[in-house]
Amino acid sequence: MSERLTMKEAARIPDALAPGHRMCAGCAHPIVARMIMKAAAGRPTVVTNATGCLEVATTIFPFTSWDVPWLHVAFENVAANASGIEAAWKAQRRKGKGPLAKYERLNVIAYAGDGGTYDIGFQALSGALERGHDFTYVLMDNEAYMNTGIQRSGGTPIGASTTTSPAGKVIPGKTEWKKPIMEIVVAHEIPYAATINPAWPQDVLDKCRKAFDTVGPKFLHAVIPCTRGWRYETSDTVSIARLATQTCIFPLYEVERVKGRPVWRLSGPSASIAKRPESKKPVSEYLEPQGRFRHLFRPKRNEELLKFIQEGVDLRWQMLQERCA
Amino acid sequence: MAKQELLGLNGNEASAYATKQVNPDVVAAYPITPQTIIVERFSEYVADGLVDTEFVAVESEHSAMSCSVGASAAGARAFTATAANGLALMWEILYIASSLRLPIVMAVANRALSGPINIHNDHSDAMGARDSGWIQIFCENAQEVYDASITAWRIAEHPRVQLPVMVCMDGFTISHTMENVMTLPDDAVKKFVGEREFIRVEGHMGEAELRLDPEAPLTMGPLDLQDFYFEHKIHQVDAMDDALEAIKDVDEEWAKVSGRGYGYAEPYLMGDAEVAVIGMGSAMGTVRHVVDELRQEGVNAGMVKLRLFRPFPAAELKKAVGRVPMLGVMEKCISFGAPASPLMEEIMTAYYHDKEKPMMANYVVGLGGRDVSPAMIREIYGSLLKNRKAGKVSKPMSYIGVRGD
Numbered sequence: 001m002s003e004r005l006t007m008k009e010a011a012r013i014p015d016a017l018a019p020g021h022r023m024c025a026g027c028a029h030p031i032v033a034r035m036i037m038k039a040a041a042g043r044p045t046v047v048t049n050a051t052g053c054l055e056v057a058t059t060i061f062p063f064t065s066w067d068v069p070w071l072h073v074a075f076e077n078v079a080a081n082a083s084g085i086e087a088a089w090k091a092q093r094r095k096g097k098g099p100l101a102k103y104e105r106l107n108v109i110a111y112a113g114d115g116g117t118y119d120i121g122f123q124a125l126s127g128a129l130e131r132g133h134d135f136t137y138v139l140m141d142n143e144a145y146m147n148t149g150i151q152r153s154g155g156t157p158i159g160a161s162t163t164t165s166p167a168g169k170v171i172p173g174k175t176e177w178k179k180p181i182m183e184i185v186v187a188h189e190i191p192y193a194a195t196i197n198p199a200w201p202q203d204v205l206d207k208c209r210k211a212f213d214t215v216g217p218k219f220l221h222a223v224i225p226c227t228r229g230w231r232y233e234t235s236d237t238v239s240i241a242r243l244a245t246q247t248c249i250f251p252l253y254e255v256e257r258v259k260g261r262p263v264w265r266l267s268g269p270s271a272s273i274a275k276r277p278e279s280k281k282p283v284s285e286y287l288e289p290q291g292r293f294r295h296l297f298r299p300k301r302n303e304e305l306l307k308f309i310q311e312g313v314d315l316r317w318q319m320l321q322e323r324c325a
Numbered sequence: 326m327a328k329q330e331l332l333g334l335n336g337n338e339a340s341a342y343a344t345k346q347v348n349p350d351v352v353a354a355y356p357i358t359p360q361t362i363i364v365e366r367f368s369e370y371v372a373d374g375l376v377d378t379e380f381v382a383v384e385s386e387h388s389a390m391s392c393s394v395g396a397s398a399a400g401a402r403a404f405t406a407t408a409a410n411g412l413a414l415m416w417e418i419l420y421i422a423s424s425l426r427l428p429i430v431m432a433v434a435n436r437a438l439s440g441p442i443n444i445h446n447d448h449s450d451a452m453g454a455r456d457s458g459w460i461q462i463f464c465e466n467a468q469e470v471y472d473a474s475i476t477a478w479r480i481a482e483h484p485r486v487q488l489p490v491m492v493c494m495d496g497f498t499i500s501h502t503m504e505n506v507m508t509l510p511d512d513a514v515k516k517f518v519g520e521r522e523f524i525r526v527e528g529h530m531g532e533a534e535l536r537l538d539p540e541a542p543l544t545m546g547p548l549d550l551q552d553f554y555f556e557h558k559i560h561q562v563d564a565m566d567d568a569l570e571a572i573k574d575v576d577e578e579w580a581k582v583s584g585r586g587y588g589y590a591e592p593y594l595m596g597d598a599e600v601a602v603i604g605m606g607s608a609m610g611t612v613r614h615v616v617d618e619l620r621q622e623g624v625n626a627g628m629v630k631l632r633l634f635r636p637f638p639a640a641e642l643k644k645a646v647g648r649v650p651m652l653g654v655m656e657k658c659i660s661f662g663a664p665a666s667p668l669m670e671e672i673m674t675a676y677y678h679d680k681e682k683p684m685m686a687n688y689v690v691g692l693g694g695r696d697v698s699p700a701m702i703r704e705i706y707g708s709l710l711k712n713r714k715a716g717k718v719s720k721p722m723s724y725i726g727v728r729g730d
């Protein structure tokens with residue numbers, strides 16, 4: 001295991017995602033991506049990026065914000081691209097020749113959004129996990145197709161109003177729960193999976209380091225608040241992200257494979273909620289400040305649906321705690 | 326010239342054997358009939374430790390091409406193989422592979438596209454990819470498959486080309502038919518293909534080799550909008566133009582090593598021909614046989630076999646066609662709603678500005694693997710002779726060997 005990277009040390013590491021990119025004000029993408037790249041500093045790293053917000057806004061030709069080798073191919077195939085990069089490195093290593101042969105490990109990071117993971121990129125992800133490639137897949141989950149204008153995805157939470165699941169007179173936004181992506185990924189028996197939140201940067205750095213140190217497929221699920229799609233003030237990104245974990249709609253945890261078994265463990269903030277359940281905030285505190293859930297509160301509170309969502313969050317949180325016991 | 330060994334190989338095995346000798350870094354493939362033998366044989370080479378290749382048994386053809394793109398971008402020699410629906414599933418990534426200028430080599434065992442589902446040969450799959458920016462070589466037999474599966478690397482990686490190459494062989498007719506194939510020793514192939522060359526490009530941190538390198542980072546595949554996209558497409562046009570020269574150089578070099586030289590368009594008994602058929606792939610062997618028969622019967626018949634479709638070798642084609650007055654364009658593909666089949670459109674376009682050109686008629690044959698028999702080819706020559714005699718084309722487009730036409 002490499003040594004812990006502290007926040008103070010991380011702050012001194014030059015950004016591999018340089019400023020000047022065109023992400024929206026208040027977007028959580030660059031916050032999380034910068035932390036991940038800081039954790040990757042010092043390792044030979046190649047990034048591959050699915051089509052999406054992070055890709056289009058950081059690489060508008062002839063400009064780029066990336067100071068690491070970076071490849072974008074398409075929307076649904078980033079895990080397959082990563083498979084190819086890793087396979088190229090392995091073959092060059094075996095032959096003892098080729099540009100990547102000198103690296104004992106190559107840190108391959110694949111970034112994709114929720115559309116590129118839950119939906120269109122699901123098959124390529126599953127295939128790459130099953131084949132056991134040595135790479136880290138980062139799901140940057142802003143919970144809808146934000147780059148094309150806020151359409152619902154398999155990662156959109158229940159009740160959210162999007163442009164393809166609008167809150168109407170009859171249907172109150174999205175009627176389905178988020179696909180349980182972490183459970184699906186963990187079912188692939190990969191060595192490491194974790195959820196990360198920009199409101200807990202040290203936890204992000206620690207989990208990235210752990211992922212990069214682990215050989216095989218790793219999966220990081222980041223909550224990425226989106227000011228445009230979630231409809232909140234640009235200055236509130238981190239506080240909204242924090243509420244996601246404080247209300248247990250997005251708990252922080254990690255799953256390591258120990259002696260062939262998945263070992264689930266709650267991380268700092270979620271572990272302390274498990275210890276002191278009274279500190280768990282009601283989910284409405286997370287939903288109410290967001291415009292995408294506005295119809296649940298105005299013109300009058302939709303108590304029935306709010307209760308239904310709270311019960312669903314509680315049930316999932318309970319099941320997670322049982323796994324982590 | 327290297328000493329050669331005669332092996333009994335079908336087209337798929339010839340492709341796999343040549344690829345074994347090339348020993349590429351990454352092979353990412355997904356099984357589809359009639360390409361499966363390539364993947365199976367190559368897996369055996371990997372399992373027996375005969376190659377250093379990283380074999381990635383991907384979960385789809387879309388991922389086969391995506392994995393090849395990732396590998397090639399990371400500096401690897403990447404190979405894959407597919408057919409029909411598999412090629413169609415790759416379609417999106419074909420364009421990206423060529424625009425990223427990645428010298429991937431892919432074998433295509435040509436098969437009819439669904440629907441209705443059909444596993445047998447025609448050219449509708451490769452013709453659907455004709456605008457994807459890939460070089461396309463069509464083989465007549467297993468020997469040509471072997472040779473093209475080696476020369477393809479040098480063509481793809483040529484500094485002035487840097488484009489992916491498709492080696493097309495007719496499904497079953499070539500892919501599954503065992504033939505005598507002259508093969509070079511491993512070291513001769515190894516010497517011929519050498520190491521992958523990288524072109525140097527201007528990156529955001531200075532000049533660098535075009536590949537993913539942590540020591541010289543490049544951004545590959547950025548968002549390219551109204552202000553630059555068009556210029557980048559013109560670069561691809563230029564590369565295709567340059568490929569016409571480069572392929573000739575590589576083929577000549579291969580001829581020196583192997584004794585087998587190929588032109589882009591091969592004329593057969595065209596000097597005094599009154600009527601001729603032009604086409605691609607395995608059926609051209611049957612056409613040659615019919616031409617011999619017709620010659621014995623006193624008919625001045627000829628033929629031209631086209632080996633390269635992309636880039637389209639218009640000048641070589643016209644040279645091979647020569648002054649024949651009546652030309653039949655035979656093709657295993659339909660373009661629904663189009664005035665002619667793809668090859669016919671290309672040839673007519675190539676001749677449009679010329680004052681002297683042959684009369685031309687279009688014959689679609691063999692869709693879905695329907696046998697292209699000597700009798701059908703005789704029917705085509707009969708039609709050409711009738712047109713020649715009448716001095717005009719009575720029927721510009723015919724479907725040969727189909728009920729009701």
